Amino acid sequence: MDASEAGAWSWWPAPAKLNLFLHITGRRADGYHLLQTVFRLLDWGDRIGLRTRSDGQILRIGDSVAGVAPEQDLAVRAARVLQQATDCGQGAEIRVDKQVPAGGGFGGGSSDAATVLVVLNRLWKTGLSVDALAELGLALGADVPVFVRGHNAWAEGVGERLTPITLPPAWYLLVDPGVHVPTAALFRSERLTRDTPAVIIGDFASGALTGNAFEPVLRALEPAVEAAFQLLAQVGTPRLTGSGSGCFVEYPTRDAAQQALESLPKMLQARVVAGVDRSPLLDALDAMDV
Known part of the structure; x- marks a missing residue:
């Protein structure tokens, strides 16, 4: 693909989150645990760089996600899930400016995936609703839907049943x-x-x-x-x-x-x-x- 077939790079925030409390209330028949929690979004997180391609390839540029192969990277997987769900022929190049530590519980990978879903839905003009994007996100991880929706929330189920909640400044x-x-x-x-x-x-x-x-x-x-x-x-x-x-x-x-x-x-x-x-x-x- 030559340069004329590529879009320009754009950079997008992928905010971290906190769980202000977290209870496990039981388990579903499929083995998934049921929980209750409050998600609080933060003004700090990763940044995602995206550039569209016309050849349908999904490529991760760089190796900023240490120890994670591209095929396991949630940002890459999110792009492929959206591409497949919408039968989109476009592709994308993805850069992850990683600021949120892995394994900290701050939701970095899930937020990266949500940002890719939401932004590529715009750039590719695939036209999915927020509800449809949240449903795609849930298949990637239980925390992805709250980042897709973009508001603090009371969460139940496996984390997918979200009720917007107003929180005081903190x-x-x-x-x-x-x-x-x-x-x-x-x-x-x-x-x-x-x-x-x-x-x-x-x-x-x-x-x-x-x-x-x-x-x-x-x-x-x-x-x-x-x-x-x-x-x-x-x-x-x-x-x-x-x-x-x-x-x-x-x-x-x-x-x-x-x-x-x-x-x-x-x-x-x-x-x-x-x-x-x-x-x-x-x-x-x-x-x-x-």
Whole structure:
């Protein structure tokens, strides 16, 4: 394919998320666990570069997703799923500017996939609705639909039953302990509580829900996670996000979060980020003529 057959590169946000709490309430007949959680979108994440092709090829450019083969990369898989679902003859080149650590529970891979689905749907003019894109995304991962829809949400089922939720402004001190425990190993743990009684949104709004079913498992399995919790306990109430090792503390102001960050040891992989009401991806789509 010569240059005249390629579109221009465009860059798009793939925001990270936090699970502000996470309960496992049971299991479906097919073995998938049922959960309740609240997804909070952040103003920090990966960036996805996309360039359309006329020859139908889907190519990942560069090797920014360490240890992940192109055929396993969720961003590449998302493009192929959309292509197949719409019988689209166009292709794409994909670059991932990776900022979100793998295995942290911040949703980086799922958000990358969602951004590819949503943006290529525009660039290829395939015309799928948000509901249809979310359904495609669910086949890639339970967290993909919330990024497709682009709003904070109360989630149930395997994470696909989403109810938009309004959250107050907040800033978060994030710590990445740098370890990755496979989710399957966590689900096998005897420490995991799998039958927490179902709750309602009002319980979360009251401030009563902050726990994560995976926290005791990860703290027992990984000394780095336990150490992060011990350090964060000096500056607030630490929590775990998703089924990853990422930890966070919530603050009402950026100054409070920044002050806490500055009191922690410099060797920690830590940062301050803001929660957002609406995905930066939706803002970027509104701002671009595509």
